Amino acid sequence: xxxxxxxxxxxxxGRQPRKRFGQHFLDDQSVIxxxxxxxxxxRDDVMVEIGPGLGALTSPLLERLDHLHVVExxxxxxxxxxxxxxxxxxxVHEIDALQFDLAAIGEKIRVVGNLPYNISTPLIFHLLxxxxxxxxxxxxLQKEVVERxxxxxxxxxxxxxxxxxxxxxxxxxxxxxxxxxFNPPPAVDSAIVRLVPRDAADLGDIELARLAQVVxxxxxxxxxxxxxALSGVxxxxxxxxxxIDPGLRAEMIGYLDWRRIARASTAS
Numbered sequence: 001x002x003x004x005x006x007x008x009x010x011x012x013x014g015r016q017p018r019k020r021f022g023q024h025f026l027d028d029q030s031v032i033x034x035x036x037x038x039x040x041x042x043r044d045d046v047m048v049e050i051g052p053g054l055g056a057l058t059s060p061l062l063e064r065l066d067h068l069h070v071v072e073x074x075x076x077x078x079x080x081x082x083x084x085x086x087x088x089x090x091x092v093h094e095i096d097a098l099q100f101d102l103a104a105i106g107e108k109i110r111v112v113g114n115l116p117y118n119i120s121t122p123l124i125f126h127l128l129x130x131x132x133x134x135x136x137x138x139x140x141l142q143k144e145v146v147e148r149x150x151x152x153x154x155x156x157x158x159x160x161x162x163x164x165x166x167x168x169x170x171x172x173x174x175x176x177x178x179x180x181x182f183n184p185p186p187a188v189d190s191a192i193v194r195l196v197p198r199d200a201a202d203l204g205d206i207e208l209a210r211l212a213q214v215v216x217x218x219x220x221x222x223x224x225x226x227x228x229a230l231s232g233v234x235x236x237x238x239x240x241x242x243x244i245d246p247g248l249r250a251e252m253i254g255y256l257d258w259r260r261i262a263r264a265s266t267a268s
Contacts, residue, residue, distance in 0.1 A: 025183045026114050026182055027056060031177050032057060033060075041110075046069075046110065047061065047068055048102070048110070049071070049113055050071045050100075050115060051071070051072065052070040052071075058090075071095060075094060098119060101130070103133070106133070108133070108135050109135060110137075112138045112139070114139075114140040120142065120145055121145065124149075128168045131168050132197070137195040137196075138192065138193070141192075143188065146191040147173075148162055149161055149165045149171050154252055165195065167206075167211060169195040173193055174193060175191065176190070176192075211259065213233075217229060217230060218250035222250060227247065230261075234264055241264075242257070244257055244261065
């Protein structure tokens with residue numbers, strides 16, 4: 001049985017975070033414990049941690065897992081992780097997470113991480129492209145990003161990110177994390193979010209690129225009505241035939257209706 005406890009990275013104690021990698025190291029034990037309990041790792045889970053840093057989450061994850069994959073772009077941290085944990089328990093992928101292909105690991109993958117805030121949105125979209133391989137995702141993100149992901153139609157934070165994430169995943173905002181839980185403290189509040197990819201049968205025959213095109217066109221002109229914002233993409237008569245008021249603005253339309261609009265626009 002795996003008994004990796006109290007992980008420490010040789011030679012990296014007191015290591016200063018690197019601004020170019022957007023590093024903010026989590027060091028609040030109560031937050032770590034709450035997050036690990038929320039993830040609830042099972043010993044035989046296939047799990048990937050993105051951005052392990054100094055191992056704040058890596059160590060308690062390894063206590064509960066037989067094996068863990070981590071994705072780390074910082075060569076010094078990657079080397080420290082390899083020195084700290086034998087490869088039969090920890091596989092270190094030294095690569096930019098935006099370039100990482102989950103196919104290298106397999107299927108039914110659980111993904112966790114304290115994501116660098118400077119690349120969090122493109123990284124979320126990169127993972128959504130691979131969602132068919134993923135069971136669930138638990139991320140520490142800038143609170144504003146979590147607010148947008150979980151936003152309901154009609155709210156000021158509802159937008160393109162809300163629609164695209166909610167189309168592909170069930171979203172649950174778990175809890176907030178204050179800046180003082182990190183070293184160095186970021187200038188913003190953080191939050192933990194759980195994303196559970198929807199079954200393929202729930203997604204319907206929607207071409208993701210087409211949905212993204214329609215949603216981007218609409219939210220690029222938030223103050224315009226659908227009639228005007230989607231001019232050239234889908235006409236008002238088609239919206240009316242779908243039972244959608246073309247006089248509404250984009251932020252009033254839920255992700256299920258955006259699917260219908262995208263399907264109709266493909267056929268038009």
